[in-house]
Amino acid sequence: MVTLDTIQTVGVLGAGRMGSGIAQVAATHGYDVVMRDIEQTYVDAGLDTIERNLNRLVTNDRLGRADANAASERITGTTEFDDIARADVVVEAVVEEMAVKKEVFRDLDDVTDDDIVLATNTSTLSITSIAAATARPDLVVGIHFMNPVSLMNGVEIVAGEKTSEETVAFAHDFAEDLGKTTWESDDKPGFVVNRVLMPWINEGIRLYDEGTATKTDIDRGMKLGTNVPMGPLELADHIGLDVVLDASQTLTDELGDRYKPAYLLKRKVEAGDLGKKTGTGFYEYDR
Template sequence: MRELEAVETVGVVGAGTMGSGIAQVAAVAGYDVVMRDVKSEFVDRGFDTIRSSLDRKVNSGDLSDDDDADAAVERIEGTTELAELGEADLVVEAAVEEMEIKQDVFADLDDVTDDDVVLATNTSTLSITTIASATERPELVVGVHFMNPVPVMKGVEVVVGEKTDSEVVELAHGFSEALGKETWESDDKPGFVSNRILMPWINEGVRAYDEGVATKEDIDRGMKLGTNVPMGPLELADHIGLDVCLDATETLHEELGDRYTPAYLLKRKVDAGDLGKKTGRGFYEYD
């Protein structure tokens, strides 16, 4: 296994919301980054997202000037070829949240990267152990679950698979901290810490709204004022994406039983294509 001090180039699989965010924070921290997605337009969109995010960082004073933002972008190489991640000293996968796809990616990463390279997954609900089983190095596979949006959120959940080596766990914590994040650790149980608790909270908020307990505004306002959270459950669901919430809840339901049954209104919204901020309409409407 490569030590953290030897990590110079970080590979990122996926240039979507999570992948581009991970690539951004790694580049800002001084790492060279290879960001890969399956189509060039996805890679280009990832760069657009990164540039917009860095511009906001400059305007807010989080980055000192445009030169720092430009330098970060220049440290990122975009590609559609997975083989180009062969130069990486550490790889973080942020592909679609489907087990078969993730296992295919990890089997390919096993082939194209050096045997001592740690392979991390950003999965929010899927088993690290099952993902790792697609490789010949399950002891070098670990979960590093970044929160969305990655450049803003402070936390990273480190998830330990059945065969994950303790030194790999330490590297995952250290790498996350090198990106300016704080970490907590979870065993490889469904939903880990964050989504095992968060998804039922959102799901019950949806049920309360559907059953007429209160207006959506008062449900969110009550939770913000009553529990000091920055967003209520319906507002947060829109922010995450209702399809993402439904997928995570269905995974928890499959693994843990009826207490995680998705709310009917959540399923209806997803079927209608009202997925939250990204589609302009969820529980609320957005410009």
Template sequence: MGIQKVMVIGAGQMGSGIAQVCAMSGYDVLLHDLKEEYVEKGLGTITKNLSRQVEKGKLPAEDKEATLSRLAASTDLNQAKDVDLVIEAAIENMEIKTKLFAQLDEIAPKHVILATNTSSLPITEIAAATKRPEKVIGMHFMNPVPVMKLVEIIRGLATADDVYEEIEEMAKSLSKVPVEVNDFPGFVANRILMPMINEAVYTLYEGVATKEAIDDVMKLGMNHPMGPLTLADFIGLDTCLYIMETLHDGLGDDKYRPCPLLRKYVKAGWLGKKSGRGFYEYS
């Protein structure tokens, strides 16, 4: 049948980015969230991103209008009955995701693939909440979605080969580079990235160097575009902590133990850029 219409669940930074690249690549997209104001904010972000591309001469104005015409707002999950693919980009919480996938399983026709943009949670466990585990797959985009080329595609224990192949082709149609990954906590990206960030937090916690020095060493010595503490602020310290806890619980190795300073900042509400303060302050 092929994928023609996509529902993206979650109109935040990741969801709106996924919706944008899908619409730009010719798919009809329903951007869904719990409240109309969340969806409108997500659509506003997409419009602003496209307008910036037009101003820079990177996107013809007619392509911007065509992309926006393929986007529609949704606050009714029952609209999943009219799509070919659902990409869930809701909060990184297993209870919320399994409840959502159980609902989608009841609503969406049998041919519909259910994908999750989870950055660390087990695909197999999410799939177990449905009666179609063979049609559940991980599709982990990188942030910011319109810029970053990588998509980690994660098979659950039961994911069918034809489902993997269809999602791989779809990712390529979005001008992304799909990489196949097996279903382990943190997959590849966050299994490597988050312990590095956590170690940078330990380095600060133990007084080895200042936050600026730690970031400079990684930028200038390792050619990273952004230091690990700045990157943690941009990701969200609460998200970093959650992924470290997922790695620690799932792999049972103390090397994944979150740094106490990371816990302290999250408890203080210092979540990074989104809260105005993390390792750095943001006006």
């Protein structure tokens, strides 16, 4: 198995919010990065997001200009899947759909060296099922970064049924080398974070829908009452209401109606009001 000392290039599949964030963090910690997505417009958008984030870190004196420029130069964007072949470890961050992830991992199994770790950034889906699409389930592991990747310090490590102890240890070491603090979860639906977070968000949405309190008071109450940085509705907008709905539905399918998504959440998603990324969710935002 490839070790942390031998990694030079990190492969990232997906150039969206999570993929670009993972690419950025890997590059700022000295790794070369190949970031792949299915269309050039997605790749370009991901690279633009990384540049904006790096510039913001420089403006806020959290990163030097020379280091930001060096990190940017380490990242290669591509639409060619075969370009991932030169990676020494791969982190997948594509759409949260099992069929898509299995297809991606089958392709990864074909194009990458058979001794490298293949990680998934899934927040709810089974690592065991994803790993079954490969001939190396012992080298498949969940490395679940939090959003936004560059600012959130925590990473959830998830072992599938056949993930080896060596792979789990590697995942912890790799995430910690990126400046993160890790915790570990068994391969159960939602793992630790979303298992607790999704019901919390949905109950906040129900409170608002039922008229128990205004959205502002719900968020203010949870922030002041529990010392969290965002209330449930604000956080839902930040994550993306479509992402919250998908995660909640996955947990409902696996664990029952206690995770059932709130009606107002479904209505918002159907209307296309997905939160910050569309400019409108429970609050209004500059796009």
